[in-house]
Amino acid sequence: MPDLLEGMEISRGSFYKAFVDKRGVYLRALDVYIEDAIRKLGEILHANPSPKAAIREAFSRQVEESSGKEGLRGCFVVLSAVEMLPVDEEVSARIARLFRRLQDVYAAAIIRAQALGEIDPGLDERTLARFLVCQIQGMRVLGKTGADRDDTRAMVDFALKPLD
Template identity: 30%
Template sequence: MPKKKQFNETEVLMKAKELFSEKGYNGTSMDDLVQATGLSRSSIYDTFGDKHGLFLKSLNHYRGSQQGDLEKQCARTDSPKKKIRYIFDYTIKDILADKECKGCLMINVTMELGAVDKEVAAVAVSNMEEMEQVFSSLVKEGQAKGEISKKFTPKALGRHLYSSLMGLRVTGTSRPDADALREITKLALSVLDE
């Protein structure tokens, strides 16, 4: 009996992500969202509750898609060390493909809202810990295989790698220079060698 929704929720979340990335949370108005998504206020409020609800859904969807990209890169090889390298390489590609320099939604809103929006802060921490865990697991594997130096613990290296990846994104958003980003990656990953 009910009429089906005329839009694809995922597409809406992706368009919202674009807007929030470019203009920030507070810089994006409901009008912007209505225009960009093409649907009406009623539909947005009915589906997502309010602006903050849409934003959080958009943020979580972005997080999921990032994780998907990451797994895709890891699937390209069996070598833990190469997986790490592929993650960094992919991030560089991602930065360079972002012509408007919108940056990474997760980092952007953590910096914009982290101090005042506890929900956002919690998502950021959760994401960070998850990423550190991913890296430290890869390091552990790599060390067992003899690919990665045992000079530092997996935990320390996991933290270092994630922190370096964030630094790369911040640097790359301000100055999307391929050579510089590759150089930074090279040095960040050099602690895995020898």
Template identity: 40%
Template sequence: MGRPKTFEEDEVLERAMKQFWETGYHALSVRDLEEGTGLLRGSLYAAFGDKRALFLAALERYADLSARDLEELLAEGPTPRAGIERYLRKRMKDCTGASHHRGCLLANTAAEVAPQDPEVRALVGRRYAKMAAILEATVRAAQEHGEIDPARDAKALAQHLIVLVQGMSVVGKTEPEAGLVRSAMRMALAMLDSKDPEDT
């Protein structure tokens, strides 16, 4: 019978996720992870594998939380379109608030790790696709309610908004005044109310 763990893996994973989010994958050392999680290398590796395996687990956790947050924000709106606007405004606030320098862990990973790591690239791509699918369902609901032009391509619109949010998270990291982010937000909201370009 193995020795029982003396720590909660979820809590350790949460701490590691925040460290990777704050520092990045390459800049974060195993010593940093030991200090941040309160576990020695042997315990970390026994529970999660090596640094890369721990990072993948932390990234999956972040993606799960992001998807859940997206679903909750969309559901909290009094109407489907209001839910979409609520999501966009929350993401803008994240991009311009006190923690704007962290950006989005998925976007950070897409830039830092994915180009050299096919597995990470595939993981990030799957997660983006999942978030776009969640948003697409709400776009279709808004179309059924007459809030968004039903002639618009719901899938393409949802994908566009996901890419826009990811772009805002990157730009917001380097723009203290957030002028570009706010401009992008205004364009996104205007786009929700516009007609399909093919109909004009």
């Protein structure tokens, strides 16, 4: 608790007014992390006029977050899911909502790419989006084992083959 108060630069009374308890801080931190992840992905997927290239860029960034020292740190969502699910309903709901939102963002990019002729329109965008989210989460888990950057890039190339 002293580390939290010092890091947040607030008094014990202010802490309990704002968060009630340490769990409140944890849930708020998870909410912020989730919103930041959705915002960053949305920015990446809209930064390139080619949705297919934007998806590849999003995966390239995941390589950096899923390998080397960064990968060893892990992902707050993955670590929370492994530790807290399925017994913690509040955390479970947050993580399920995140995965649905990630799938929605990817599905929208896939639909744009299909309309531009970049991705086969016969592919189901929801299934493909779910597949992409699964690949990213798997990369994040492997990152905790010290995944090599080149191996992770090779996984990305393989995972994105359905987009070709």
